[in-house]
Amino acid sequence: MAAPKKSVTKDSGQEKGDGSPPEFTKEQELKALRDMLLIRRFEEKAGQLYGMGAIGGFCHLYIGQEAVVVGMQMTLKKGDQVITGYRDHGHMLACGMDAKGVMAELTGRRGGYSKGKGGSMHMFSVAEHFYGGHGIVGAQVSLGTGLAFANRYRENDFVSLAYFGDGAANQGQVYESFNMAELWKLPVVYIIENNRYAMGTSVTRSSAQTDFSKRGISFNIPGRQVDGMDVRAVKAAGEEAVAWCRAGKGPYILEMQTYRYRGHSMSDPAKYRTREEVEKVRHDQDPIEQVRNRLLAADVSEQDLKSIDAEVRDIVNAAADFAQHDPEPDPSELYTDVYR
Numbered sequence: 001m002a003a004p005k006k007s008v009t010k011d012s013g014q015e016k017g018d019g020s021p022p023e024f025t026k027e028q029e030l031k032a033l034r035d036m037l038l039i040r041r042f043e044e045k046a047g048q049l050y051g052m053g054a055i056g057g058f059c060h061l062y063i064g065q066e067a068v069v070v071g072m073q074m075t076l077k078k079g080d081q082v083i084t085g086y087r088d089h090g091h092m093l094a095c096g097m098d099a100k101g102v103m104a105e106l107t108g109r110r111g112g113y114s115k116g117k118g119g120s121m122h123m124f125s126v127a128e129h130f131y132g133g134h135g136i137v138g139a140q141v142s143l144g145t146g147l148a149f150a151n152r153y154r155e156n157d158f159v160s161l162a163y164f165g166d167g168a169a170n171q172g173q174v175y176e177s178f179n180m181a182e183l184w185k186l187p188v189v190y191i192i193e194n195n196r197y198a199m200g201t202s203v204t205r206s207s208a209q210t211d212f213s214k215r216g217i218s219f220n221i222p223g224r225q226v227d228g229m230d231v232r233a234v235k236a237a238g239e240e241a242v243a244w245c246r247a248g249k250g251p252y253i254l255e256m257q258t259y260r261y262r263g264h265s266m267s268d269p270a271k272y273r274t275r276e277e278v279e280k281v282r283h284d285q286d287p288i289e290q291v292r293n294r295l296l297a298a299d300v301s302e303q304d305l306k307s308i309d310a311e312v313r314d315i316v317n318a319a320a321d322f323a324q325h326d327p328e329p330d331p332s333e334l335y336t337d338v339y340r
Contacts, residue, residue, distance in 0.1 A: 021232040026298055028074070032231045033291045034308050035073075036066035040288060041092040041309075041316045042099055046106055050266050054324055055106045058135070061122045062090035064261040065289035069094040071234025072161060075242045079156070083131040083144040084163035086121040087193075087260075087291065091163065095128040099319035109326035116329040117337075138164060138171030141190065145177040148188035148251075159245045160188045167198025169212055175219075176226055178251070182219045187202045187245035188236070190216070191254045193228065200272050212255040221251050228256030229285040259285070 024032065027215075033095045043061040050059050062069075072081075073094045084091045085161040088273045092102050097113065105112025105123050121135040124297045131147065134140040144162025168193050169173065181188050196203055203210050213223035221243070227233040234256065241252035263270040270278075290307060 005013040021227075021230060021236050024235075024294075026295070026300070028221070029291055030300075030308070033288065033295065033305070034068055034072075034290065034312065035070045035094060036231070036288045036316065037172045037309055037312045038099070039066045039070070039093050040132050041312050042093060042103070042318060042319070043089060044318050045316045046103070047266065048263070049103075049107065049323070050083075051260060054094075054331075055120070056108070056316070057119045057121075059106070059266045060084065060087040060264065061262045062087055062241065062260070063280070064091060064286075065193060065195060065256075065258045067231040067234055068191070068256045068258055069163070071231040072189075072191065072238045074231075074235045075238035076159070076161070079129060079132055079146045079158045079159065079193070080242075081151075081160045082163070083140045083147065083160065084133065085137065085140055085165060085168060086133070087134050087165070088121065088123065088133040090127070092130055092133070095125065095130045096132060097123075097125050097128050099315050100322045101162075103316075103319040103323035104326050107323040107326075108328060109323055110329050111326040115333055115337075117333060126263075129229065136170040138173050140164060141171070141174045142177045143170070145181050145186060145188055146189075147185065148181065148186035150243075150266045152184065152186050157246060158187070159242050160186075161191055162188055163191045163193060164195070166192060166207065166212060167195040168213055169194075170207060176222055178216055178219045181251040182216075182221050187250060188219075188251045189241045189245055190251060192253065192255045193258055194255055197256050197260075197264070197270075197272065198265045200268060200270070202272070215255055216251070216253045221253055223253035223255065225257060228258035229281075229287045230290060231287060248311045251320060251338060263277050 039062060047061055049055045063064055069091050082095055088104060099111045104333055105114055106120055108116040110116055115127060121133055123133045141162050141164050144160050147160040169330045194212055213225045214225050224237050226237040241254055244252045261278055
């Protein structure tokens, strides 16, 4: 007999009686802080290198959304897979990919994860079970569903996480994937990173249903809205979704309500929103500052927090130095890894 369906909810993965998400241990807070800082500092450096002309092509930064991928990674086990779209550097770092290899790919060098041939949007790591980095809007959703199908076929107990944005949520292939995933009870968590503006158009102007957690209702897929700026809320909701999938109950949708501080890409001046709006989110909801303030309240010293930031900056600076001095690919690489 099929498992009874869970109703779609609109809470934030919050389980405590006072309405706040479950507390982290000090060790969990410190790990979350370091992981989010690594993404933030890496993206800031990538923005600088882009401005200097060291990075070409497209470049989409993840600044502001760090709590989503860091919180979700805390729910996974080795062997679970991650796939996402083109705002992907943060996902790579959270999965454990080396900052030097990621940055070198951005600058088109031999030491990059795709040998310098993929750039910002196309990097992969079989070792870390990261499957891209995809430039076609929404394409990763069907591919992530395919990963889940492979897991179901092999009966290996692994779960696939397929990340996509509020803009991609309106793509037709997303709903074809939903239907297939529910029909075959595939172990995939669909994570909609709702940063409010897609490529520059507010969700209120582009989506008839702006509660993205409800997008799976017609397929009987449960969904939940999550405070994507609080890493604790992300982890709590993620644990429930991953457990649902691992138990063989089929797919799950998580709408992460988050915010990007920069434009859609480096070429986007983001004139569709006010500076005041961005600064208010930074002041009131910044995911890194939330963790930092909790650690200070738990008697972790300011100096200890500065030491973590310094360590992260050293990693990022070393990655940037490597990425600017590593050799470019040999011209013969143009003819390798080409399907005929």
